[in-house]
Amino acid sequence: MGHAQAKALGVPALPIVAIDHPFGVRSRDEVRAMAEKAVDDVARVMSGGGAP
Amino acid sequence: MSGTENQAVRPAVLFETADDLDAINRLYRKNRWSDGLPIVPPTKARVEAMLKCAGRPRDALVARVAPAFGAATVEGIAINAVMAGCDPEYLPVLIAAVEAATAPEFNLQAVQATTNPVAVMIILNGPLARTLEVNSTFNCLGEGAWANATLGRALRLVLRNIGGALPGDMDRATQGQPGKYSFCCAENEAETPWEPLHVERGFRADQSTVTVVGVEGTINMNTHTDKGAEVLDMFAQTMIHPPSNEYIFGGEPWLILGPEHAATLARAGYSKADVKARLWQLSRMPASLLPPKDLERVQNARRPELGEFGAEAMLTISPRPEDICIIVAGGPGTHSTYAPSFGMIRAVTRVVG
Numbered sequence: 479m480g481h482a483q484a485k486a487l488g489v490p491a492l493p494i495v496a497i498d499h500p501f502g503v504r505s506r507d508e509v510r511a512m513a514e515k516a517v518d519d520v521a522r523v524m525s526g527g528g529a530p
Numbered sequence: 531m532s533g534t535e536n537q538a539v540r541p542a543v544l545f546e547t548a549d550d551l552d553a554i555n556r557l558y559r560k561n562r563w564s565d566g567l568p569i570v571p572p573t574k575a576r577v578e579a580m581l582k583c584a585g586r587p588r589d590a591l592v593a594r595v596a597p598a599f600g601a602a603t604v605e606g607i608a609i610n611a612v613m614a615g616c617d618p619e620y621l622p623v624l625i626a627a628v629e630a631a632t633a634p635e636f637n638l639q640a641v642q643a644t645t646n647p648v649a650v651m652i653i654l655n656g657p658l659a660r661t662l663e664v665n666s667t668f669n670c671l672g673e674g675a676w677a678n679a680t681l682g683r684a685l686r687l688v689l690r691n692i693g694g695a696l697p698g699d700m701d702r703a704t705q706g707q708p709g710k711y712s713f714c715c716a717e718n719e720a721e722t723p724w725e726p727l728h729v730e731r732g733f734r735a736d737q738s739t740v741t742v743v744g745v746e747g748t749i750n751m752n753t754h755t756d757k758g759a760e761v762l763d764m765f766a767q768t769m770i771h772p773p774s775n776e777y778i779f780g781g782e783p784w785l786i787l788g789p790e791h792a793a794t795l796a797r798a799g800y801s802k803a804d805v806k807a808r809l810w811q812l813s814r815m816p817a818s819l820l821p822p823k824d825l826e827r828v829q830n831a832r833r834p835e836l837g838e839f840g841a842e843a844m845l846t847i848s849p850r851p852e853d854i855c856i857i858v859a860g861g862p863g864t865h866s867t868y869a870p871s872f873g874m875i876r877a878v879t880r881v882v883g
Contacts, residue, residue, distance in 0.1 A: 479597075479643060479702060486598035486694045503823065 495519040539591050539601040542609055544574070562696055564613070565686055565711060572612040580608040583618040584625070585883060592625055593632035596639040598694025602628050606692055607684075614684035619662060620677060622883050623740055627652050627685050630742040630878040637875045641744050642695040645702050646775065648744045648872040649709035650689065651784075652682055653857060655728035656738030658882055659716035666716035668861035671748060671786070682712030685742075707747050715859050721789035722858035723796035730802065731879050741879040743784055743855070744872040746775065751866045753791075758798025761791055762805065766812030768868050769847055772819045775873030779831050780849045782876055784869040785809075788860040802856055810851035814844040 484492040495516055501509050547554050554571045558564045570576070581588050581604065588605040595602050604625065611624050631638055631650055641648050654664045665675035673679060695701040703710075719726045728739040753764040769776075769783055776783050787795075795805055817825055818841040825841060835849055848854055855877060860866075871877075 479700060482694075482700045483597050483643075486600075486700065502827070506826070 493523040495523055539589065539603060541589065542577070542605055558613075563691060565683065565690065567683075567711070569613040570615050572609040576612045577605070577608055580612050580616070580618045580621055581605065583621045584608060585622055586625070592628050595628070595632060595689065595693035597643050597700045598692075600692040600694060602632070602688060602692045607688055610687040610691055611680075611684045614687055615676070615680040616684050617662075617676070617680075620681055620684070623652075623654065623658065623662070623681060623738075624684050624688070626740040626880040626882045627681070627742055628688055630740060630880040631685070631689070633878040633880075635876040636742060636744065636878045637872075638693070640874060641872060642689060642693055643700055643702055644872070645704045646872055647703055647705055647707040647710075647746055648875075649707055649713050649747075650685060651709065651743040651745050651869065652685060652714040653727060653741040653743065654714070654716040654738070655719065655726050655741070656733075656882075657736060658738030659719075664714070664716040666718040666859050670715040670718070670859045670861075671713075671867065678714045678716075679712050682714035685714075686710060686712065709745065709747065713745075715786075717857045718789060718859045721792070723792055724802040724856075724858070727855075727857050728879060733879070733881065738882040739879050740882055741877055743869070743877040744875040745784060745869040746872060747870065748786075749868045749870070751791075751868055752864055754864050756794055758795045758800055761794055762800075762808050762812060765866070765868065766809055769809065769813040769870075770815045771870075772815065772824070774847075774870055776847045776870055777815055777820075777845045778824070778828050779873035780835055780853075781847060781873040782853050782855060782871045783813075783847050784855045784857075784871060784877075786860070786867040786869060787856060787858045788863055788866045789858055790862060790864055791866045792858045803852070805856060806854040807851045809854055810846060810848065813847045815847070817841050817843040817845050 480494045484490055484494060497512055497516055501512060547557055555568045558569050584604045586604050590604045592602045592604060592607060607625055607628055608621055611621050662677045664677040689695050697703065717726050727741060728737060729735050733739050749768055751765055751768050753761060755761055775781060
């Protein structure tokens with residue numbers, strides 16, 4: 479979805495941090511762990527490290 | 531194909547093809563420019579005829595349509611209207627529908643990209659619905675009326691072709707529903723015992739409006755009782771279903787009442803506000819019907835509204851009684867429809883023209 483939307487919006491090379499889907503069936507702790515991992519990936523992308 | 535680029539507001543692109551309907555439809559099929567049904571080729575002549583009824587310049591930007599945020603110009607909308615088979619006189623209705631569907635409270639990004647089957651339903655009110663012969667009576671949610679079928683289809687084509695919501699791409703619907711082909715009717719204002727929807731929402735009776743609603747589907751409610759209280763009991767029992775976005779998010783349930791049920795309620799002394807208030811009470815659902823994981827979702831989503839609660843709570847279907855929405859439509863018969871909403875959405879009404 480993120481890649482498709484980035485392409486549609488004219489920025490196909492936008493670095494995207496992907497989160498596994500679905501997360502609706504996961505526990506709060508699992509979702510929190512996913513979020514913490516995503517924060518690290520976002521930081522890496524924003525500091526020029528490229529998509530994880 | 532609209533030819534409108536996603537970011538720039540540009541005139542439509544012209545394609546040269548053989549003057550052959552089969553070849554043209556093969557082109558549209560190959561490029562996913564249709565909804566899966568054959569289209570009316572949007573030739574220059576047909577689009578020009580459509581634009582004569584626009585009432586606005588062809589390059590006027592009506593809206594950006596999520597999730598691609600493509601530019602819905604008057605021309606782009608007109609092209610999709612031709613493809614759907616609309617009469618040119620329908621175009622102002624479609625333009626108003628696009629304006630309504632892109633209003634922030636409609637939450638179109640979520641509607642378009644969700645795994646939920648939500649479809650966009652169009653409801654017409656006012657004199658134009660009668661002029662355009664939008665069906666509000668027998669089979670008004672079914673097939674058979676040109677205006678209903680083509681207007682609903684045209685909005686779907688706009689959402690696909692300009693909004694970029696292609697199944698499996700940015701439309702992530704797990705299963706979808708038939709209403710995503712076309713979903714449009716008018717309120718049966720001649721038969722409603724109450725004020726019609728657009729008057730209830732602040733418009734004059736002589737104004738023509740279009741209302742867009744995000745609904746998960748239709749559930750028929752057949753009861754032969756002639757007692758108003760029993761009609762409401764039956765409706766409420768239908769509305770209570772645990773796997774519903776309404777209860778998770780605090781929704782906006784829609785009831786499309788057949789004229790006979792509406793008359794039964796009116797004879798029993800219920801105003802439309804009375805019906806809403808009573809249904810809001812009767813449709814409270816024990817939170818204990820939800821498995822723990824779903825109860826947790828409701829708690830997370832509705833904590834700001836309801837505070838802390840557990841499995842002993844009785845969940846309301848919507849934050850307020852007035853969030854329950856009612857129109858009267860259909861012909862004779864003891865049938866009404868519950869149309870569960872997407873939940874995190876509010877219907878939007880716009881004046882046509």
